[in-house]
Amino acid sequence: MKIVVATHNKGKLREFKAALEPLGIETVSVGDIVAVPEPEETGTTFLENARIKAQYYMKATQLPCLADDSGLAVDSLGGEPGVYSARYAGEACDDEANNRKLVSALREVPFEKRTAHYVCELVLAYPDGREVKATGCCDGIIQDKPVGDGGFGYDSYFYVPQFQKTMAQISMEEKNAISHRGLALQNLLQQLKID
Ligand SMILES: O=c1nc[nH]c2c1ncn2[C@H]1C[C@H](O)[C@@H](COP(=O)(O)OP(=O)(O)OP(=O)(O)O)O1
Numbered sequence: 001m002k003i004v005v006a007t008h009n010k011g012k013l014r015e016f017k018a019a020l021e022p023l024g025i026e027t028v029s030v031g032d033i034v035a036v037p038e039p040e041e042t043g044t045t046f047l048e049n050a051r052i053k054a055q056y057y058m059k060a061t062q063l064p065c066l067a068d069d070s071g072l073a074v075d076s077l078g079g080e081p082g083v084y085s086a087r088y089a090g091e092a093c094d095d096e097a098n099n100r101k102l103v104s105a106l107r108e109v110p111f112e113k114r115t116a117h118y119v120c121e122l123v124l125a126y127p128d129g130r131e132v133k134a135t136g137c138c139d140g141i142i143q144d145k146p147v148g149d150g151g152f153g154y155d156s157y158f159y160v161p162q163f164q165k166t167m168a169q170i171s172m173e174e175k176n177a178i179s180h181r182g183l184a185l186q187n188l189l190q191q192l193k194i195d
């Protein structure tokens, strides 16, 4: 079995590959199949954006496509950056700029009030119109300084209480066992009756 992963994010791709390969499921990046521009993520929720990406790439490839829309919601920032996580510091920004903005927004907030959640919505869209959806959430605390060099995005600032480490300090297997994306994927596989 083969799944087309409708993302251009290398960190997400690595995680999908690591989770799915042991189950005998091969993953291919949509970028290796078609050369089309990325769709605009105009939704106001993770689910809407995941649907936009899944539908767009399914139509472009005529294959079942799995899209992931995910991000970070920080309680003391009223849920920001939320669906804007990838463009928190502006349209053409990178992880480093986003992290700098996050640390600066939380400057006055004490550690115990820096509770946050990673959220992931997955949509698997089939050419016959069927859609399978799954969601996952992971709680953490945003720390001041980056620690660890694994993961991607906000991971080196995302402290996971149960490991007493950041998301960038744990292995990919550990991350997949507890992360928003790992949990959403487990739920999706249950719905597909693959475990
Ligand atoms: O496990 C994670 N560890 C760290 N950061 C994460 C994670 N999961 C999402 N994030 C952050 C990265 C990015 O700032 C945003 C996702 O934005 P999002 O639009 O879903 O992905 P993207 O634009 O990088 O790739 P694509 O749309 O092609 O799937 O949330």
Ligand SMILES: [Mg+2]
Residues within 6 Å of the ligand: 041, 086
């Ligand atoms: Mg995106």
